[in-house]
Amino acid sequence: MLYTSPALETLIERLSRLPTIGRKTAQRLALYLLKQPREDVVALAEAIGTLQQRVHTCSICANITEEDPCPICRDPRRDHSVICVVEEPNDVLVIERTNEFKGLYHVLGGSLSPLEGVGPEELKVRELLDRLRQDGPGTDGRERPEVREIILAMDPNVEGEATTLYLAKLLSPLVDRVSRIARGIPIGSDLEYADEATLARALEGRTAV
Amino acid sequence: MLAHSLHLQNFRNHSDTSVSGLAPKINVFVGQNGAGKTSILEALSLATLTKSFTTHSDSVLIKKEEQSLSVDARFQTDLGVPHNVKIEITLGPPIRKSIFANSERIRSAADLVGIAPVVILTPDEKVITGGGPSERRRFLNMVLSQASRAYLEDELEYRRALKQRNAILSRQQGRSLSYIQPLIAPWTELVRKHGARIMRRRASFTEEFRPRLLAWYSKLSQSREEPSLQYLPMGLESVATDYEALLASEASKCETDEIRRGTTLFGPHRDELLLFVNPTQEARLYASQGQHKTLLVAMKLAEFEYLRDAASETPILLLDDVFSELDDDRAHQLLDLAASEELGQTFITSTERSRFEKKLDFSSGDHAFFEVSSGTVAPILRGA
Ligand SMILES: [Zn+2]
Numbered sequence: 339m340l341y342t343s344p345a346l347e348t349l350i351e352r353l354s355r356l357p358t359i360g361r362k363t364a365q366r367l368a369l370y371l372l373k374q375p376r377e378d379v380v381a382l383a384e385a386i387g388t389l390q391q392r393v394h395t396c397s398i399c400a401n402i403t404e405e406d407p408c409p410i411c412r413d414p415r416r417d418h419s420v421i422c423v424v425e426e427p428n429d430v431l432v433i434e435r436t437n438e439f440k441g442l443y444h445v446l447g448g449s450l451s452p453l454e455g456v457g458p459e460e461l462k463v464r465e466l467l468d469r470l471r472q473d474g475p476g477t478d479g480r481e482r483p484e485v486r487e488i489i490l491a492m493d494p495n496v497e498g499e500a501t502t503l504y505l506a507k508l509l510s511p512l513v514d515r516v517s518r519i520a521r522g523i524p525i526g527s528d529l530e531y532a533d534e535a536t537l538a539r540a541l542e543g544r545t546a547v
Numbered sequence: 548m549l550a551h552s553l554h555l556q557n558f559r560n561h562s563d564t565s566v567s568g569l570a571p572k573i574n575v576f577v578g579q580n581g582a583g584k585t586s587i588l589e590a591l592s593l594a595t596l597t598k599s600f601t602t603h604s605d606s607v608l609i610k611k612e613e614q615s616l617s618v619d620a621r622f623q624t625d626l627g628v629p630h631n632v633k634i635e636i637t638l639g640p641p642i643r644k645s646i647f648a649n650s651e652r653i654r655s656a657a658d659l660v661g662i663a664p665v666v667i668l669t670p671d672e673k674v675i676t677g678g679g680p681s682e683r684r685r686f687l688n689m690v691l692s693q694a695s696r697a698y699l700e701d702e703l704e705y706r707r708a709l710k711q712r713n714a715i716l717s718r719q720q721g722r723s724l725s726y727i728q729p730l731i732a733p734w735t736e737l738v739r740k741h742g743a744r745i746m747r748r749r750a751s752f753t754e755e756f757r758p759r760l761l762a763w764y765s766k767l768s769q770s771r772e773e774p775s776l777q778y779l780p781m782g783l784e785s786v787a788t789d790y791e792a793l794l795a796s797e798a799s800k801c802e803t804d805e806i807r808r809g810t811t812l813f814g815p816h817r818d819e820l821l822l823f824v825n826p827t828q829e830a831r832l833y834a835s836q837g838q839h840k841t842l843l844v845a846m847k848l849a850e851f852e853y854l855r856d857a858a859s860e861t862p863i864l865l866l867d868d869v870f871s872e873l874d875d876d877r878a879h880q881l882l883d884l885a886a887s888e889e890l891g892q893t894f895i896t897s898t899e900r901s902r903f904e905k906k907l908d909f910s911s912g913d914h915a916f917f918e919v920s921s922g923t924v925a926p927i928l929r930g931a
Contacts, residue, residue: 450733452714457730496707496737503733 346372398469400445400462402427410442417441422489423466423505425449425498429491441489444469449497450504458504466505470512490518548630548663548860549892550591554619557610559586560922568926570915573885573893573907577900577927578919584896587924588667588865591894594620594632595663595863596693597646597656601671605636605644614638622663625861630663657700661693664854664862668847670872676822676830676842680782683820687749690850694857698748705741705815708734713810720809727806735798738814743790745815746780750788752853753778753820759849767848767880768841772824779819822846840877851890861891870897882906886914 346368354364371379395401396408403409410416410430420441424430430443446461470485488509492498502518510516552567560583576584589599589608599608609616615637622630633647646653653659667689674682692699712734719727753776764774779785780793787793797813805812822842824834830842847864854862864885870878885893886907896919897903907914909927916927 450711452711452718452730452734496704496711499704500708500711500733500737503736507732 419486449501486514551621557613557616572913582919583922584919590618595665664858666851667865669867680819701741708737717809739794742814746790763848764845775823777821781817782819864893866895
């Protein structure tokens, strides 16, 4: 059904482009917003408006951050000799919540999927290789300690598996140890859905690839 | 496994159909063509295999001009535990399908398939004995996916890895081997890993299935044919049992061909399962029409028995419109078997009523009789 207000119709159309939101949900959200206090709606609009302005990706690990490099990459108490490679920024949050991992991260931005046109070039693989270059300062101009270990923590699905195999082969000659988190996570589920206890066990039980 | 009741909403031509009072042995659904009999079996197929046996498309199951369908199926396991499945399919785009088993959402087909095993026989199934290799691979997958969750998981991951590998081969078609090799290497490894496990299970299944097929065939037929099966990994007459090694050697042999043709040329998607009516006579080439029919029924009964043992649960038998295809002797034999203790709960659709009225005692409570007409189902009174 088309509404008589073009403004409302525009909002519904915009909202329904968001993932998991169908037209019906978009209509419900739009009509809900219409009834809310004006200041709440303005606050929401502002939050959305400044999102891309304030939030960037870290030039080292490609995680989302408001400062570059991100607080994790800048933290001297963390172990800079270990990098945990994940698919999405969300995975960093999930692993951080386990309090089991004190190293650094690298966010690939997805996994290999030729069907969707995603090859190594489309992921932050080159950036990862740059971080492993042993000699010379990093992009921030400072000397960086050598990376000795890589932990691969891809999603437990076919694409994550292929990405793990690809990276293991590529990175093994460059570091002392490449390991992967144990597949204690049910098949078909994303890292995001794994509960913290399972993931903590997975991090402990990582195996060399 | 026993189905107790079914509820279909906007499913094919059923707007709102409840079928309760299902009997523990034979349930006959009679009605004219297009009345909606097959839909009842399709709904059972959806609740057990997550898909219909007549179509790959979920959207065609939704009643015309409706947006969504739902199926509610209530089962009970052999041990008496309730098992309730609810499925909803909503037109998109994208089309959405949600499945709940005992109110919990199912994430992967592997979480449902095999819990309530089913054996399906329809006139379309005759391609198993008469058609090409892909039909028998489909048969292998149908049985093994229900018998082993690990097999289904391997099969799903294999197909995905194969698709991804083919995407590289077809898009980079004609590029040099040295360019393509590092790109396809991880996918090759996955195709090999899952492929080897699939092949190992197919090989041992063939060995376990052979005596069961022979036994059922002898039971059904007075003549002295000796049916058999032979599993040929990738169509090769191989006695190898190290499938990982076999896959690796085939993979390296066809590399250049693959790049030229843009598709994967090794793996269990090229397997063959030969079916013989006699030790040296392949059924596809030598079986008579009658032998094909007996062979197919014997395959299905052996499938029933294999699944019952592997899944530790009595399968449900779905016979869609098969009695019109069988001569009287074979039809009676099958009906007698279905009524006996050898088989479990059976669902039959048919356009003719008299055969079942004459043959089955509907007053005992073992069997139930339903009439289907233009999307409605009504019980026919027992013993009336
Ligand atoms: Zn960072």
